[in-house]
Amino acid sequence: xTVAVRTQGIVKRYGSTVAVAGVDLTVEAGEIFGLVGPNGxxxxxxxxxxxxxxxPTAGExxxxxFSVTRNPDQVRRVIGFMxxxxxxxxxxxxxxxxxxxxxxYGIPATARRRIIGDLLELVDxxxxxxxxxxxxxxxxxxxxxxAHSLVxxxxxxxxxxPASGLDPRARVELRELLRELRSLGxxxxxxxxxxxxxxxxxxxVAIVDRGQVLAQGRVADIERRLRFGxxxxxxxxxxxxxxxxARERFEADADVASATILDDxxxxxxxxxxxxxxxxxxxxxxxxxxxxVSFARAASDLEELFLQVTAPERAPQDAA
Amino acid sequence: MTxxxxxxxxxxxxxxxxELEDVVAAVATTPVAPGARGRRLGFxxxxxxxxxxxxxxxxxxxxxxxxxxxxxxxxxTIYLVLLGGxxxxxxxxxxxxxxxxxxxxxxxxxxxxxQGIFAALMFLETLQVVFxxxxxxxxxxxxxxxxxxxxxxITTPISSVAIVVGKLLSALTYVFLxxxxxxxxxxxxxxxxxxxxxxxxxxxxxxxxxxxGLGSFGLFCSSLxxxxxxxxxxxxFGVLAISVGTAFLLIFWTGIxxxxxxxxxGPIRGRSPEVIAYxxxxxxxxxxxxxxxxxxxxxxxxxxxxxxxxxxxxFTNDPTVQPAVPVPAGxxxxxxxxxxxxxxxxxxxxxxxxxxxxxxxxSSDVNVVDSVRGIKRGFVNGAGFxxxxxxxAVGPDAPFGVxxxxxxxxxxxxxxxxxxxxxxxxxxxxxxxxxxxxxxxRQAKTETPT
Numbered sequence: 001x002t003v004a005v006r007t008q009g010i011v012k013r014y015g016s017t018v019a020v021a022g023v024d025l026t027v028e029a030g031e032i033f034g035l036v037g038p039n040g041x042x043x044x045x046x047x048x049x050x051x052x053x054x055x056p057t058a059g060e061x062x063x064x065x066f067s068v069t070r071n072p073d074q075v076r077r078v079i080g081f082m083x084x085x086x087x088x089x090x091x092x093x094x095x096x097x098x099x100x101x102x103x104x105y106g107i108p109a110t111a112r113r114r115i116i117g118d119l120l121e122l123v124d125x126x127x128x129x130x131x132x133x134x135x136x137x138x139x140x141x142x143x144x145x146x147a148h149s150l151v152x153x154x155x156x157x158x159x160x161x162p163a164s165g166l167d168p169r170a171r172v173e174l175r176e177l178l179r180e181l182r183s184l185g186x187x188x189x190x191x192x193x194x195x196x197x198x199x200x201x202x203x204x205v206a207i208v209d210r211g212q213v214l215a216q217g218r219v220a221d222i223e224r225r226l227r228f229g230x231x232x233x234x235x236x237x238x239x240x241x242x243x244x245x246a247r248e249r250f251e252a253d254a255d256v257a258s259a260t261i262l263d264d265x266x267x268x269x270x271x272x273x274x275x276x277x278x279x280x281x282x283x284x285x286x287x288x289x290x291x292x293v294s295f296a297r298a299a300s301d302l303e304e305l306f307l308q309v310t311a312p313e314r315a316p317q318d319a320a
Numbered sequence: 321m322t323x324x325x326x327x328x329x330x331x332x333x334x335x336x337x338x339e340l341e342d343v344v345a346a347v348a349t350t351p352v353a354p355g356a357r358g359r360r361l362g363f364x365x366x367x368x369x370x371x372x373x374x375x376x377x378x379x380x381x382x383x384x385x386x387x388x389x390x391x392x393x394x395x396x397t398i399y400l401v402l403l404g405g406x407x408x409x410x411x412x413x414x415x416x417x418x419x420x421x422x423x424x425x426x427x428x429x430x431x432x433x434x435q436g437i438f439a440a441l442m443f444l445e446t447l448q449v450v451f452x453x454x455x456x457x458x459x460x461x462x463x464x465x466x467x468x469x470x471x472x473x474i475t476t477p478i479s480s481v482a483i484v485v486g487k488l489l490s491a492l493t494y495v496f497l498x499x500x501x502x503x504x505x506x507x508x509x510x511x512x513x514x515x516x517x518x519x520x521x522x523x524x525x526x527x528x529x530x531x532x533g534l535g536s537f538g539l540f541c542s543s544l545x546x547x548x549x550x551x552x553x554x555x556x557f558g559v560l561a562i563s564v565g566t567a568f569l570l571i572f573w574t575g576i577x578x579x580x581x582x583x584x585x586g587p588i589r590g591r592s593p594e595v596i597a598y599x600x601x602x603x604x605x606x607x608x609x610x611x612x613x614x615x616x617x618x619x620x621x622x623x624x625x626x627x628x629x630x631x632x633x634x635f636t637n638d639p640t641v642q643p644a645v646p647v648p649a650g651x652x653x654x655x656x657x658x659x660x661x662x663x664x665x666x667x668x669x670x671x672x673x674x675x676x677x678x679x680x681x682x683s684s685d686v687n688v689v690d691s692v693r694g695i696k697r698g699f700v701n702g703a704g705f706x707x708x709x710x711x712x713a714v715g716p717d718a719p720f721g722v723x724x725x726x727x728x729x730x731x732x733x734x735x736x737x738x739x740x741x742x743x744x745x746x747x748x749x750x751x752x753x754x755x756x757x758x759x760x761x762r763q764a765k766t767e768t769p770t
Contacts, residue, residue: 052474052475053471053474081475083468086469089381090385092384100381101476103381104377106370106373106374152476
C-alpha cells in the first residue's frame with residue numbers, strides 16, 4: 001500500500017490562536033479515512049491545508065507525494081475537495097456548473113460532455129441536468145458538489161463534513177456513494193463531528209481535538225489501545241438478591257475491574273481481559289450454576305470511544 | 321503512486337463504473353503540465369494555454385449568467401433610446417442657440433452643432449463608464465467569497481491570473497457592449513461636421529481605457545474587502561475622488577496659487593500639479609474636445625484653467641528665470657522669419673531684422689509671437705516650421721499655448737499603468753498560498769478555525 005496523504009507536524013496559527021498544533025497523519029491509498037473531532041478541533045483547517053487553501057505555519061504535508069506548499073498546482077490536480085460550507089452560483093444550470101469546473105481543469109470539450117453525463121448518473125442527478133443549481137435541495141446540492149470534485153477523476157478526495165445538514169435518507173445515499181467511490185480505488189479523507197456516520201464507513205480514523213491527533217489507526221486498533229478493557233453485559237435469570245450475589249462474585253474475579261447492576265437488571269462489567277478471559281469467565285459463571293440469559297460484549301462504538309478520549313481534557317478554550 | 325483504478329479490486333458491476341473508467345482515460349489524455357516544467361519555452365507555452373483556458377472558463381461562466389434571458393438586451397435598448405434622445409435634445413439646443421445669434425456662416429454653425437453633440441455624448445458616456453465599470457467588477461471576487469465558491473475555484477488548477485483577468489474581461493464585456501453600441505449614434509456628428517474621425521477615436525480610446533482602469537480598481541476593491549457592499553462603496557468613493565475630487569483640487573490649487581500677489585500661499589504656488597489631472601477621465605475628454613477646436617476655444621480654456629499648460633507663459637514677471645533653450649547649430653529645423661521681429665533665446669530677447677533661420681533641433685514647443693496679429697500658437701516637433709512676416713520668439717514657454725493631445729495620452733498611459741498595478745495586487749489577494757493581506761490579525765478573528 002502506498003501512502004496517499006502524509007502530514008508531519010503541521011501547525012496553523014492565526015495570530016495567537018492555534019488551530020492546528022502539530023498534526024501527523026498517514027493515510028494509505030484506498031482507505032476511507034475519518035477525521036473525527038468536536039467543532040473547532042482543527043479538522044477543517046487540516047483539510048484546507050491539504051487542499052492548498054491554507055499555508056501551514058510550520059510542518060510539511062504531502063498529497064500523493066507532492067508537497068502542498070511547494071507544488072500546490074500538482075496537488076490540486078490529484079485532489080477533489082468538497083468544503084464544509086460551499087456555495088452555488090446563481091443563474092447557473094447543473095450541467096453548466098460541472099462544465100465550468102471541468103473547464104477549470106482544462107478538460108477538452110468532447111471529454112467534458114461525457115464526463116458530465118457520467119457524473120450526473122453517478123450522483124443520481126441526471127434528471128436535474130437543466131435545472132438551476134439554486135433550485136436543488138440541500139442533499140442534491142451536496143451531491144452536485146461531490147460531483148464537481150470528481151470532474152478530473154482525482155485519486156484523493158478531501159470531504160469536509162459532507163453529510164452535515166442532510167436528512168437520514170440522503171445520508172445513507174451519500175454513504176453508498178462514498179463506498180462506490182472507494183471501490184473505484186479512490187482514497188477518501190472525510191471529516192465529521194458526527195461519529196456514527198464515520199464508524200460504518202471508515203477503514204481508519206484519527207481522533208482530533210484542539211489541534212492535535214489523540215489517536216489514529218484502524219477503528220478496532222484504536223479501541224484496543226485506548227480502552228482499559230471491554231464492557232461485558234450479563235443478564236441473569238435471578239431476583240434482586242441473586243443479582244447482588246452474582247455481582248459480588250463477578251467483582252471478585254481478577255479480570256473484572258468493576259461490576260454494577262443496571263436499572264434493567266443487567267450486570268455491567270468493566271472487563272480487562274481478552275476474548276479468552278471472557279470465555280473463561282462465562283464458563284466459570286455457568287459452572288457456578290448461575291442462570292445466564294445472555295453474556296455479551298457491549299457493542300463498542302466510536303462515540304463512546306471518542307468521549308472517552310476527548311472528555312477528560314476538555315476545558316474552556318482560552319485564545320489569549 | 322500506483323493508480324488504484326488499474327487494479328480493480330472488485331468486479332465492475334454497474335455501467336457507471338465502466339463509464340467512469342472511460343473518464344479516467346479521457347482525463348489521462350488531456351494535456352497536463354508537469355512534464356513540461358524543465359523546458360523553459362514549453363513551460364511558458366503550456367502556462368499561457370492554461371491561463372487562457374482558465375480565462376475562457378471564467379468568461380463562459382460569467383457571460384452565461386449575465387447574458388441569460390432578455391434582461392441584458394432590454395437594458396441595452398433602453399440605454400440606446402435614452403442616449404439617442406439625449407443627443408437629439410442637444411442638437412435642438414445647439415441649433416437654437418446658433419440660429420439665434422452670431423449670424424456667422426451655416427457651415428460654422430453646423431460644425432459647432434457637431435462639436436456640441438460630440439462633447440455631450442462623450443461626457444455622458446464617460447459618466448456612464450465611470451460608474452458602470454467599477455460597479456460591474458466590485459462584486460467579482462467578493463461575491464465568490466460571500467457565496468463561498470472561491471475556495472472551490474482555487475482548489476482547481478486555474479491560475480489566479482486567469483481568475484482575475486477573466487473576471488475583469490467578462491465584467492467589462494457588457495460595458496464594452498454599451499460603448500460599442502453607442503458608436504453608430506456618435507457617428508451622427510459626422511453629418512454636422514466639426515469633428516474628425518480621429519477625434520472620435522480619441523474619445524473612444526479614453527472611454528475604453530477608463531473602463532479598464534476603473535474596472536480594475538473595482539476588482540481590486542472586491543478582492544481587498546470581504547463584502548461586496550463595502551467594495552462597491554469604496555469603488556464609488558474612488559470614482560468620486562478621481563472625477564470630482566481631482567477637479568476640485570485643481571480649481572483649489574489654481575485659485576490659491578493666484579493669491580498673495582500671484583505668489584500663492586505656503587507650498588501652493590505656481591502651476592497646479594498636472595499629475596492630478598491625469599487621473600480624471602473628464603478632463604481627458606475635455607482635452608479631446610479641445611482638439612476639435614480650431615482656435616483657443618471653450619474646452620481648451622477650460623483645460624487650461626484647470627491645468628495651466630506646460631507651454632505656459634513667455635512673458636513671465638521675470639524673464640531672466642526662463643530656462644535656456646538649446647538651439648544647436650546644424651541642419652534641421654529652420655524657422656524663417658519675414659520682415660523682422662524678436663527671438664528669445666535663453667530668456668534674452670534678440671532683435672532680428674530680416675528672415676530668421678534657426679537651425680538645429682528644437683526640442684520644446686516653439687511659439688511664435690506675431691508682431692502684427694498678436695499671438696499665434698504653433699508646435700514644432702522636429703518638423704519644419706515657417707512663419708512669414710512675423711517676429712519669432714523661441715522659448716520653452718509661450719502664452720496660452722494649448723497644444724493638442726497634451727493631456728489625454730498621459731491620462732491613458734497613467735490608467736494603463738494603474739490597471740496593471742491594481743490587477744497585480746488583486747492576483748496577490750486572490751491567491752491563497754502566497755497571500756499578502758493587511759491586518760492578518762483581523763483576519764484571524766473572522767476566520768474561525770474548525
